[in-house]
Amino acid sequence: MSKISPDGFSRRDFVVAMAAAGGGLLIGCRVDGRRRIPGTTQAAAADSAAFAPNAWVRVGTDGRVTVVVSQVEMGQGVYTSMPMLVAEELDVGLDQVQAAHAPPDDKLYANPLIGFQVTGASSSVRALYQPLRKAGATARAMLIAAAAQRWNVDPASCKAENGTVTHAGKKLSYGELADAAAKLPVPTEVKLKDPKDFILIGTPAKRLDTPEKVNGTAKYSIDVRLPGLKIATLAASPVVGGKVVSVDDSKAKAIPGVRQIVKLDDLVAVVGDHMWAAKQGLAALVIRWDDGPNGKVSTDDVVKGLDAASRKPGVVARKQTLPYGARATGARKIEAVYQAPFLAHATMEPVNCTVHVRKDGCEVWTRSQVLSRVQATAAKLTGLPPEKVVVHNHLLGGGFGRSLEVDYETKAIRIAKEVEGPVKVVYTREEDMQHDVYRPYYYDRFSAQVNASGKPVAWNHRIVGPSILARWAPPAFKDGIDGDAVDGAVQLVYDIPTMQIEYVRHEEPVLNVGFWRGVGVTHNNFVIESFMDELALAAKQDPVAYRLALLDKSPRAKAVLETAAKAAGWGEKLPAGQGRGVSLMYSGWDTYLAQVFDVEVPKSGDVRVRRVVSAVDCGTVVNPDTVKAQIESGLVYGISAALWGEITVKNGRVEQSSFPNYRVLRMNEMPEIQVHLVRSSEAPGGIGEPGTAGTAAALANAVFAATGKRIRRLPIGKALASS
Amino acid sequence: MELMINGEEHEVDVPSDMPLLWVLRDVIGLTGTKFGCGIAACGACTVHLEGQPIRSCITPASATAGKRITTIEAIGASAAGKKIQDAWLALDVPQCGYCQSGQVMSASALLAQNASPSDGDIDTAMAGNICRCGTYARIRAAIKQAAGAPAVAAKGA
Numbered sequence: 081m082s083k084i085s086p087d088g089f090s091r092r093d094f095v096v097a098m099a100a101a102g103g104g105l106l107i108g109c110r111v112d113g114r115r116r117i118p119g120t121t122q123a124a125a126a127d128s129a130a131f132a133p134n135a136w137v138r139v140g141t142d143g144r145v146t147v148v149v150s151q152v153e154m155g156q157g158v159y160t161s162m163p164m165l166v167a168e169e170l171d172v173g174l175d176q177v178q179a180a181h182a183p184p185d186d187k188l189y190a191n192p193l194i195g196f197q198v199t200g201a202s203s204s205v206r207a208l209y210q211p212l213r214k215a216g217a218t219a220r221a222m223l224i225a226a227a228a229q230r231w232n233v234d235p236a237s238c239k240a241e242n243g244t245v246t247h248a249g250k251k252l253s254y255g256e257l258a259d260a261a262a263k264l265p266v267p268t269e270v271k272l273k274d275p276k277d278f279i280l281i282g283t284p285a286k287r288l289d290t291p292e293k294v295n296g297t298a299k300y301s302i303d304v305r306l307p308g309l310k311i312a313t314l315a316a317s318p319v320v321g322g323k324v325v326s327v328d329d330s331k332a333k334a335i336p337g338v339r340q341i342v343k344l345d346d347l348v349a350v351v352g353d354h355m356w357a358a359k360q361g362l363a364a365l366v367i368r369w370d371d372g373p374n375g376k377v378s379t380d381d382v383v384k385g386l387d388a389a390s391r392k393p394g395v396v397a398r399k400q401t402l403p404y405g406a407r408a409t410g411a412r413k414i415e416a417v418y419q420a421p422f423l424a425h426a427t428m429e430p431v432n433c434t435v436h437v438r439k440d441g442c443e444v445w446t447r448s449q450v451l452s453r454v455q456a457t458a459a460k461l462t463g464l465p466p467e468k469v470v471v472h473n474h475l476l477g478g479g480f481g482r483s484l485e486v487d488y489e490t491k492a493i494r495i496a497k498e499v500e501g502p503v504k505v506v507y508t509r510e511e512d513m514q515h516d517v518y519r520p521y522y523y524d525r526f527s528a529q530v531n532a533s534g535k536p537v538a539w540n541h542r543i544v545g546p547s548i549l550a551r552w553a554p555p556a557f558k559d560g561i562d563g564d565a566v567d568g569a570v571q572l573v574y575d576i577p578t579m580q581i582e583y584v585r586h587e588e589p590v591l592n593v594g595f596w597r598g599v600g601v602t603h604n605n606f607v608i609e610s611f612m613d614e615l616a617l618a619a620k621q622d623p624v625a626y627r628l629a630l631l632d633k634s635p636r637a638k639a640v641l642e643t644a645a646k647a648a649g650w651g652e653k654l655p656a657g658q659g660r661g662v663s664l665m666y667s668g669w670d671t672y673l674a675q676v677f678d679v680e681v682p683k684s685g686d687v688r689v690r691r692v693v694s695a696v697d698c699g700t701v702v703n704p705d706t707v708k709a710q711i712e713s714g715l716v717y718g719i720s721a722a723l724w725g726e727i728t729v730k731n732g733r734v735e736q737s738s739f740p741n742y743r744v745l746r747m748n749e750m751p752e753i754q755v756h757l758v759r760s761s762e763a764p765g766g767i768g769e770p771g772t773a774g775t776a777a778a779l780a781n782a783v784f785a786a787t788g789k790r791i792r793r794l795p796i797g798k799a800l801a802s803s
Numbered sequence: 804m805e806l807m808i809n810g811e812e813h814e815v816d817v818p819s820d821m822p823l824l825w826v827l828r829d830v831i832g833l834t835g836t837k838f839g840c841g842i843a844a845c846g847a848c849t850v851h852l853e854g855q856p857i858r859s860c861i862t863p864a865s866a867t868a869g870k871r872i873t874t875i876e877a878i879g880a881s882a883a884g885k886k887i888q889d890a891w892l893a894l895d896v897p898q899c900g901y902c903q904s905g906q907v908m909s910a911s912a913l914l915a916q917n918a919s920p921s922d923g924d925i926d927t928a929m930a931g932n933i934c935r936c937g938t939y940a941r942i943r944a945a946i947k948q949a950a951g952a953p954a955v956a957a958k959g960a
Contacts, residue, residue, distance in 0.1 A: 287897075289897075
């Protein structure tokens, strides 16, 4: 989709470091600096910038700096944190910077940790902390060189500050230097700031995207307006693998504003002048489905399949036998089985995608965490070469992993192929909830041996579930192990001498499954930290003290646990009906999080979370305010899921349809939240997902403290009701 | 029918049962008002009708004809709306932002009717607006700030 601009930038080469899939191997590729950066309005506006030293930085002659952000903004604050990284090294204030959506381009914008253009896995700051700082520092060095050349002085005697270069009382703005800087060679080596000199990184910054999100001007893909645009909504087979047998559309066609009925083998869409016509038309259709092989499957069948799979040994993902384990005498065995249900994402913005298929090209307006996959998908479905597919990304009205899939773009493109002119395909809330790519159902089997003093000396954790990675990124599924399914389990921080973590891959094709905020860790942390509480109880020890005694080899984990426990007043006596629970989380995100939940469980069993105290060490922090916001956000998402979240299946059909039967936390149920940052200078860790991952166990442990009921199958509300 | 939206008259030719939400978004092009559920369960579509918050996804446009409709695009022109938006900016309330038009509209209506809402008042007025990013704590703090309540020091380091 790149175009060569006739009046483009002066030619320069830029080396982009990309990691191959799976990480580790660094390769370089040369990119022609003439490439224009098309895409959204903002990025297009930046196209004409005078100075574009690399994929991310644009400086106009007005001094305005645009950062083309390869990571998509779905609430996690990357349209602020990514520009902060550039601005820090470029020596400009954030008020001089704007963020722009990047177009799909794996060569320019691959996520260095994942290998292609992906926003996910809580990776943005981890992946781009160095590359974006380097991009800013490179631009700064060139602007300084341009000024030094103009004044005929040594660049080392010039100083960059607040968007200007100064030397002995002389001053030039970046805008005045942009044209000259563009003519200079791009340095390959630049010096990055010493962290002690940081002005922006580590200091709370205002989000750049707040103004537009407060006055209604923020543009999401659902807001796309185009000349001649039609609106469609759809009914896909209610059962995965089902097909359309027949459609009676006589009543639908009679509805004012309905223009077309699109019948495909597995879905029917109604195209109208507006969403109301499309919705009315859809409701008036009589569709007969052939449910296919999943038509009789229900949740109980899924559980039976997982249970049977859990009785066989799995592939060993981590094994250790340390000599001091042999000292265990008088050990006794403790066993438990844990279950975590299917979950929907329920983003506030129902998924949607606008597509215009023409003979000679295709344009897609969407909300995606995997832009280059959208482009490739559109090319494949239309038969057009990828460069004839233009993809416009937008702010996402919630991501949570939903938009790591291209299922809704795929359906929208298939529908658009049948429609003359542009068509916006909008899912109803019900269609969105019943055709999600769900968090898988997981089934875990534990056994541990504790010695006479109650310490665990052996730990066996068998994880049973599907492999998302085997489908989503096949090379990442290695040696029978799905690194996501075992994330947070194989990094167990507790010092237990004998340990075996196994993974049993078991697919249940009744629902499509994929990544959900907190991914494998959300499920693993729930089971591990609940089981740790069971062990502490069996040892008749305090849950915090029990954990601390096993953390001598992990000082950062110990520090967050101590911080959270102290701030929460751990050990205080609570009134009857209330309980306090704890969890500790560490995983591949390289972030340490401890959470203490206070709950109240009335006779009705409707659990109320009163307070959450979090302590987090996510290494170097870019925007502390965003870190706090992400913990708050993650745990609210986690509370909804832990208390009430469950997608169930009957006769192949998802039984939940909208917020009334897929309950989520509301204002009147919001707990007090404290977030304590345990500052460190370690490398940045991920922050978008830990809050969610660390929630279910602390909450379930608090419910146990309040009620004496151990929750081994989520959601908690249902477990209490049936106990 | 004739709709009076943000002080401007709009003549629209739409089915009488068509919800105001789709008239605003798909016919007139005021896309700041959001679709979330279509059954008044999430609050994303909140607008004001004669100053009262309503869920535009279940309100037939015909029922609003001739009445004063205010959307997110114009709420800043009201005293309460301006205060709410300023507080939202000051506390960086939004994350993904999708629900925030509805949140701002519900909060503006609350503040216009109740100059110093209590926590209970805020719960009642805001419980119908879902935020999946979980910005509720900041929404509560921002409403209090807009009401001129002394800022409560944030807990935590």
